[in-house]
Amino acid sequence: MADSAPNLRLLDRSSATRELDLAAELFHRINRIIPQDQKVLFVPPDCRVRDAVALMRKHGYSQVPVVQNGEVLGVFSFRSLAQEAANSTLEDWTRQKCAPGDLLVDEFLEQFEFARVTEEMSRAFDAMDRDNGILIGTPERLVGILTPMDFLKYLYRVASPFVLVSEIELALRALIRLTLSPEKIAAAARRCLSSAYGSEERVPTLLEDMTFDNFQSLICHGENWTDFEPAFRGTRSRTSGKLKEVGGIRNDLFHFKREITMQDHQTLAGHRNWLLNKIKQLESHHKTETQP
Amino acid sequence: MSPTGKEPSDSTMKLVPHQTALVETFFNPASKRVILLRGDVGLGKSAALVALTRRLLQERPMARALFLVPGVLRTQFVEMLYDTGTRALLVDRYHFREMLDSTTEGEFWPRGVVAVLSREFAKQADILDSLVGARWDLVVADEAHTFAGPQAANALRRVAASAERVILASATVPDPRLSDAFPADDVTVVEWRRARVVDHDGTPLDTLPRPLLQEVAFSLSPAELSLFETVGTLCRVFEGGTPQQGWIAKSLLRSLQSSPAALEGALQRLAERLGTQESLELPLESSDEEVLEDQSDGHVDQATAVKATKIIVDALQEIEAVGSDSKLGAFIGLLSRLDIVKMPSKRICVLTEFLGTLYYLAAEIESQGIACQLLHGGMGAEDRRRSVPLFSSAGGILVTTRAATEGITLSVVTDLVLYDVPDSKSALEQALGRFDRFGRQSRLNVHAFAPSNRAHVLTPEPLLLLREILGSAPGAQPTH
Numbered sequence: 001m002a003d004s005a006p007n008l009r010l011l012d013r014s015s016a017t018r019e020l021d022l023a024a025e026l027f028h029r030i031n032r033i034i035p036q037d038q039k040v041l042f043v044p045p046d047c048r049v050r051d052a053v054a055l056m057r058k059h060g061y062s063q064v065p066v067v068q069n070g071e072v073l074g075v076f077s078f079r080s081l082a083q084e085a086a087n088s089t090l091e092d093w094t095r096q097k098c099a100p101g102d103l104l105v106d107e108f109l110e111q112f113e114f115a116r117v118t119e120e121m122s123r124a125f126d127a128m129d130r131d132n133g134i135l136i137g138t139p140e141r142l143v144g145i146l147t148p149m150d151f152l153k154y155l156y157r158v159a160s161p162f163v164l165v166s167e168i169e170l171a172l173r174a175l176i177r178l179t180l181s182p183e184k185i186a187a188a189a190r191r192c193l194s195s196a197y198g199s200e201e202r203v204p205t206l207l208e209d210m211t212f213d214n215f216q217s218l219i220c221h222g223e224n225w226t227d228f229e230p231a232f233r234g235t236r237s238r239t240s241g242k243l244k245e246v247g248g249i250r251n252d253l254f255h256f257k258r259e260i261t262m263q264d265h266q267t268l269a270g271h272r273n274w275l276l277n278k279i280k281q282l283e284s285h286h287k288t289e290t291q292p
Numbered sequence: 293m294s295p296t297g298k299e300p301s302d303s304t305m306k307l308v309p310h311q312t313a314l315v316e317t318f319f320n321p322a323s324k325r326v327i328l329l330r331g332d333v334g335l336g337k338s339a340a341l342v343a344l345t346r347r348l349l350q351e352r353p354m355a356r357a358l359f360l361v362p363g364v365l366r367t368q369f370v371e372m373l374y375d376t377g378t379r380a381l382l383v384d385r386y387h388f389r390e391m392l393d394s395t396t397e398g399e400f401w402p403r404g405v406v407a408v409l410s411r412e413f414a415k416q417a418d419i420l421d422s423l424v425g426a427r428w429d430l431v432v433a434d435e436a437h438t439f440a441g442p443q444a445a446n447a448l449r450r451v452a453a454s455a456e457r458v459i460l461a462s463a464t465v466p467d468p469r470l471s472d473a474f475p476a477d478d479v480t481v482v483e484w485r486r487a488r489v490v491d492h493d494g495t496p497l498d499t500l501p502r503p504l505l506q507e508v509a510f511s512l513s514p515a516e517l518s519l520f521e522t523v524g525t526l527c528r529v530f531e532g533g534t535p536q537q538g539w540i541a542k543s544l545l546r547s548l549q550s551s552p553a554a555l556e557g558a559l560q561r562l563a564e565r566l567g568t569q570e571s572l573e574l575p576l577e578s579s580d581e582e583v584l585e586d587q588s589d590g591h592v593d594q595a596t597a598v599k600a601t602k603i604i605v606d607a608l609q610e611i612e613a614v615g616s617d618s619k620l621g622a623f624i625g626l627l628s629r630l631d632i633v634k635m636p637s638k639r640i641c642v643l644t645e646f647l648g649t650l651y652y653l654a655a656e657i658e659s660q661g662i663a664c665q666l667l668h669g670g671m672g673a674e675d676r677r678r679s680v681p682l683f684s685s686a687g688g689i690l691v692t693t694r695a696a697t698e699g700i701t702l703s704v705v706t707d708l709v710l711y712d713v714p715d716s717k718s719a720l721e722q723a724l725g726r727f728d729r730f731g732r733q734s735r736l737n738v739h740a741f742a743p744s745n746r747a748h749v750l751t752p753e754p755l756l757l758l759r760e761i762l763g764s765a766p767g768a769q770p771t772h
Contacts, residue, residue, distance in 0.1 A: 036385050039418075117393045136389075143392050220659065233612040234552065237620060240659060241553050241652030248651070248666075257672030263647070264670060270560045 031117035033154040034144040042067040043105060050101030052076055063133055065142060066105055072139045074109030084108045117143055161260045164268040165250050171275035172215045173207045178282045179231050192221035212250055216243040231282050242271050305376050310489045311340035314482055318344050324480040329461040331484030333725020337461045341432055345406055346376045348430055354403045355429035362435050363410035364669060368699035370408050380406045384413060401426040415447035428455040436460035449473035464718045503728050503736035505762045509744050510622035519610045523548045526603040529596060550712045552611050554646035563604045566597040619741055620656060626739055630707055632662060632688060641705040642691045645712040654691050667692035694723050703731040710740045713754035720757055
């Protein structure tokens, strides 16, 4: 890059426009719910039922759009097949002179509603309830397909980081309580947080009043670590690094700084499981110690 | 229309002579359809490409330009284009769907705008079909050497086939597949060599000596050596398998050499995938890197999964039992020698491949009473924007993942600590290029860690590569 005076060159869009972008991206619009890697599978109207069912089973789908010359004619689904089959008389089946699997999908079509990618997610609820799916785009240009499972996964993705962080925070409190008495917690807090709070009197001594950063300081402070080392094991840097990483994600999450990625999710889940194991080990140790 | 949604500013861009020469070459009627720009890292390729595109769109406002760039550089290019008054459109899956939704008929890709796409996104079947269907006036492939896999090379070849002009920019020689796609009689080659670039007054831009490598020796403890052996056993389970499984083994070794935090994360992720019998197509480590392409066949048979899971459990227990980290100790010793507190003019940048290691190091640095700034791909845009200027003005330590430094100039750094040494020559050159570039005021010191009692699972190649690039031999440079 051709830098003249400053040696550092970073992005200079205003924070206001960045926030607008972020806000637009985080609105729960239909576009956000369509899985990023979704590849719309479709079949032509002359596809045999047997082949369509095999295709749907292979991909784990319960419906597939039927498309001819780029235009959506309808949707073939297990439900449309069952409904049509149930409504058919013996005469109908006899007249076909072929096995059900040899029939063409266009005899079993049902019509799904269409929604645009820019619409609110609530727009799809009724269609989802009625049809178990909704097509995205227009009959001439199919962009995607949404099912109740896509909604469930999306809402889980949005909500689960909050749940994981709360579990981590509660697990940390539990581990601290299992390790130190209330008096020792207060003493440890005064030891490591006084400089940050300006004086000993201002230091929170109840875990419920402490911030996540306070927990990290409390556990990983040089003088306190000897108490916590049997619970957390490994090196102090390792525990401190884990808590710092969680703290960073937590900060971004609660201040809505960015979208939480799959990698963040994996990190939170991994650290949550690690803490859960520590609690189990410590509880088991305590039980053994208190047994007569 | 634009997802980035605002009018560009109109600042002008100052170019140095070799950059101006590239722009002139492009607009010279005698130039061929394809320009291969081969330039050392740190000589300003991105800025030259942006300036060239700006001029094209000024001269031909209805032109259609496409930038195919590494994923981490997408925003950077859009910003640079905006800064020069050029309209740009960052297209990812969400934006592509919105474009599909809002375009009823006619041409899909807008004119007078630069579409910026990551190469990973561009090679997806529907996106590629759409790109191939358009008539591009200019296609720019940044870091063209990274279009190395068959899929990526084919995607670039197809998109470029009908383009009026094509620029392939690279710091290294592009993949032979690309050379096949662009025959020599269709290509004008522009070479930028660091030693030859000059300023407007003819003075060389690069007058400083090459960076100085200083190796930091450390000794692994018996417990660490035992852990290395366990992970080595785990790697051997995968080494004889599919290419993807071989990549798992390599990835585990890289995390092992980085830190217990990186290793633990990689082991946990692997265990989870083995437990769910999920295909192992995603990277094991939080390496802040893009997913490698063409990774298929990631399934592991039941017997291998059981065997591997047992070793993973052992390795995780060993990590918990190891009471010290020799490499980390050596790192702290190095920081102490660099004495950041007494020498505020120092700017130390610590580079790692792993997010886990980044936080691990940051926690340790802070526990020493030293403040540090963090930079990684997962950070919010504002935090990223704050980190580097803060580090630049206030000094101290910047801990960053390698991927996050792409596109950023860090010539203010006095000491670069390669906590992990990248294991490919191009990655290493790219990484060093962020620091060792014109604008530097002093020679760059590069610090890397070398275990003296090397466990046999460790590969010395990255360090050898570093010595080769920096032109030093073991023992020839001052060591700690």
